[in-house]
Amino acid sequence: MIAAFFGALGSSFLYGYNLSVVNAPAQYIKAFYNKTWLERYGQPIGAETVTLLWSITVSIFAIGGLVGALSVSFIIKVLGRKGTLLVNNSFAVIAALLLSLGEMAKSFEMLIVGRFIIGVDSGIALSALPMYLGEISPRHIRGSIGQFNSILICLGVFIGQVLGLPQLLGQESRWRYLFTFLAFPALLQLCVLPFLPESPRYLLMEQRDEAGAERAFQRFLGKKDVSEELEEVHAEARARDNLHTVSVVHLLRSPAVRWQLITVIITMACYQLCGLNAIWYYTNGILREAGFAEQILPYITLSTGTIEILSAIVSGLVIERIGRKPLLIFGFSAMAFFFGLLTIFLNFQDRVLWMPYLSYICILAVIASFCSGPGGIPFILTGELFEQSYRPAAFMIAGTVNWLSNFAVGLLFPFIQEMLQTFAFLVFMVVCTFGSIYLFFVLPETKGRTFLDISQSFAKINKIPVSSPGQEMELVLSEKWEKAQDVVKMESSF
Structure with missing residues (x-):
């Protein structure tokens, strides 16, 4: 914990x-751009240039995330899981x-x-931390x-909203301190994480440090006898064809993990393309339509952050208790349902006085559905669907899909919204429906299962033979017999 x-x-x-x-200091940052431009070049900045600079400032976050996701497998190979998280704080x-x-x-x-x-910091963190x-x-x-990953993401969004209030740091004289705050969580992690163990699986399977892995298991689990946990990791190691961390190219070519990879790519794409980012575009507009005063809109918007945290x-x-698969299918299905209702309510909100309130309830329901799964x-799935050797490359691919999809939504949604107006949410309804149908038919439940069991559950769809525990033991014994015979031959030769 x-x-x-x-x-x-x-x-x-x-992240x-x-x-x-x-969001809160946007107007102050644009004013700073204009003032700086005027001092440098002696003339005010053009409206198009301000918009361009602001768009770059916002969207380059996703480009950095993509760079971080592409580099994470190499960093993890050198520094390990904990070491990567520690070094990543320097970026923050x-x-x-x-x-x-x-x-x-x-x-x-x-x-x-x-x-x-x-x-870059966020791109590395969203791969290294779940691993x-x-x-x-x-x-x-x-x-x-x-789920600590999801809960702390929601908490971060909420704290950003709170600190950005006009009474706190959302003022022209204080907005820079919103970014100073970034250093405090990073420094706090630097003070605590060095005293916690490295991943025991990483120590045992990649560093071959059995004594270190045993100590790590003992500290994490709070017990001395961790032979069962060590044996589980050894069984996974024996079942692997390749004892070394594989490359992205090898992962893409391997038929043994083909459907695991497809599942992670589709799930990650739906995670970003499901329309939650677009919800923020409409929230303030719907609240204005409902008659709320402009000065209280930031406080009402805090309710969305509260719903996120509670749902997570x-x-x-x-x-x-419920499992991963039911929560994912429920979340995407509920989002599709409420997107449909939101489309109806948005088209009627000019005709009925109380309709904007229903639209806002739908927005809260979409957010709650998203955070529920x-x-x-x-x-979590990206870490569970792959065995140890494939995991770094899998997180690199998942992170790449995540950040590319994030960038695509930011780039394309304004055009979709301009073309379809209030019907724009029907696009996201289709994405959520497709995601839930795919997961229903393909994804196995991973609750309470070992990584080896989860991997073997895809064996049929990947069209590879499933090895039973007996076959695995027979393989281990045959390997030991061959080694013994080699020793006898070597001694005879000597």
Whole structure:
């Protein structure tokens, strides 16, 4: 629990915080761009140039995330899971300095570079953290521990909304401190995480450090006898064809994990393309239509952050009882249903006075549906569907799909919204429906199962033979017999 909380605090919390923190100071940052441009070139900046610079400032976060996701498998191979999380904090601290001091240095370039670097931090964190949490958790609470990632993302979004209120840091004289705050969770993680163990699976299967793995299991599980856990990892190692971490190319070509990879790619794409990011575009407009005063809109919007946190916590509490598959299917199906209702309500809200209130209820329902399953489980699944050697490459591909889809939504949604107007949400309804249907027919339940069991559950659809425990033991004994014969031959030869 401690490793999950502090690991997520310096990782997924910062990702969630950066999703919402730029909204409140947007007008002040644009004014800073204009002032800097005027001082440099002696003339005010054009409206198109301001829009371009602001768009780059917002969207370069996703480009940085993509770079981080592409580099994570190489960093993890060298530094391990915990080491990667620790080193990643340096990106957060550097970004905090650049974003905080940009106004003082009269350099809007520092803000853009800072947003890129914090994007790199988030791209690495969203791959390394779920991998670490999945490998340190016992089977019976692996899903609940994994949901710390989702809960801290939601908490980060909420804290970004709160600190951005006009009474706090959402003022022209204080907006830079919104970015200074980035350094505190990173520094707190740097103070705590070094005293926690590395992933025992990483130590045993990749570093061949059995004594270190045993000590790590003992500390995480709070017991001395961890022979059962060590044997589970050994069984997974014996069943693997390749004892070394595989490359992305090898993963893409391997028929043994083809449908696991397809499932993760579709789930990650639906995670970003399901339309939650587009919801924020409509929230304030619907509240204005309902007659709420402009000055109280930020406080009402906080209700969306509250719903996110509560839904993520409830999902973490019930995931080991209900399972991953039902929560994912329910989440995507409920989102599709409420997107349909929202489309109807948006088309009638000009004719009926109380219709905007129903639209806002639908928005809250969509957010709750997302956080109940799709908001966190895709990251858990990526760690569960692949065995140890494939996992870094799988997270690299999943992260790439995640950030490319994020960038595509930000780029394409304004055009979709302009073309379809209030019918834009029907596109997301189709995506959510497709996701739920695919998961219903393809995804096995992973609750309480070993990584080896989960991998073998895909054997039929991947059209590869399933090895039974007896066959595995026979294989191990035959390998030992062959080694013994080699020793006898070597001694005779000598």
